[in-house]
Amino acid sequence: MQRPEAWPRPHPGEGAAAAPTAGPAPPARAGEPAGLRLQEPSLYTIKAVFILDNDGHRLLAKYYDDTFPSMKEQMAFEKNVFNKTSRTDSEIAFFGGMTIVYKSSIDLFLYVVGSSYENELMLMSVLTCLFESLNHVLRKNVEKRWLLENMDGAFLVVDEIVDGGVILESDPQQVIQKVNFRADDSGLTEHSVAQVSLPRLILLLWSFLSWH
Numbered sequence: 001m002q003r004p005e006a007w008p009r010p011h012p013g014e015g016a017a018a019a020p021t022a023g024p025a026p027p028a029r030a031g032e033p034a035g036l037r038l039q040e041p042s043l044y045t046i047k048a049v050f051i052l053d054n055d056g057h058r059l060l061a062k063y064y065d066d067t068f069p070s071m072k073e074q075m076a077f078e079k080n081v082f083n084k085t086s087r088t089d090s091e092i093a094f095f096g097g098m099t100i101v102y103k104s105s106i107d108l109f110l111y112v113v114g115s116s117y118e119n120e121l122m123l124m125s126v127l128t129c130l131f132e133s134l135n136h137v138l139r140k141n142v143e144k145r146w147l148l149e150n151m152d153g154a155f156l157v158v159d160e161i162v163d164g165g166v167i168l169e170s171d172p173q174q175v176i177q178k179v180n181f182r183a184d185d186s187g188l189t190e191h192s193v194a195q196v197s198l199p200r201l202i203l204l205l206w207s208f209l210s211w212h
Helices: 071-085 120-137 144-149 151-161 172-185 198-210
Strands: 048-053 058-063 092-095 098-105 108-115
Touching: 048 071, 048 151, 058 071, 058 144, 058 151, 071 092, 071 098, 071 108, 098 120, 108 120, 120 151, 120 172, 144 151, 151 172
Parallel strands: none
Antiparallel strands: 048 058, 048 108, 092 098, 098 108
């Protein structure tokens, strides 16, 4: 699945609520129940992605619309979702008018949130891609300790899968390739400063100083 560069993207701070471009929906026909009308399709399918520890505390979170505009509301939502899902064997939950798919791994809980009418299989494909990509980045240790030590890589993974609520990629191999490319391009990533040769380190420092 290729990155949809031509798709519209929200400006920073904007979410799904600011995204519609098709104008108001046509009025319901006479005798047509409003609740049965189909929702207009939208590219903005993901409301949030977050990862909690086994106590329900946030480790990583990305929200893509203004359903929960404040940190306090987001944290309360995450806590409620955790309380509803942490002791069940299911992979799908419906909560607060939203569809939530989730997966646990050792001491982590991974969540992908969409609206009530989103395709559950699509949301699950995002969740699977997230888990498989993290499994590679964390070297098959998808647990709290390794996530905290590799948080930059985890955020890169999320950003390659979802951007502004739009699904960019659902193939873990593609995500891993793009994350590796971005990591290599940044200079210092998987290698510590001690592992970088002295000439390269001097070059990197000189480049940094020349920009400041």
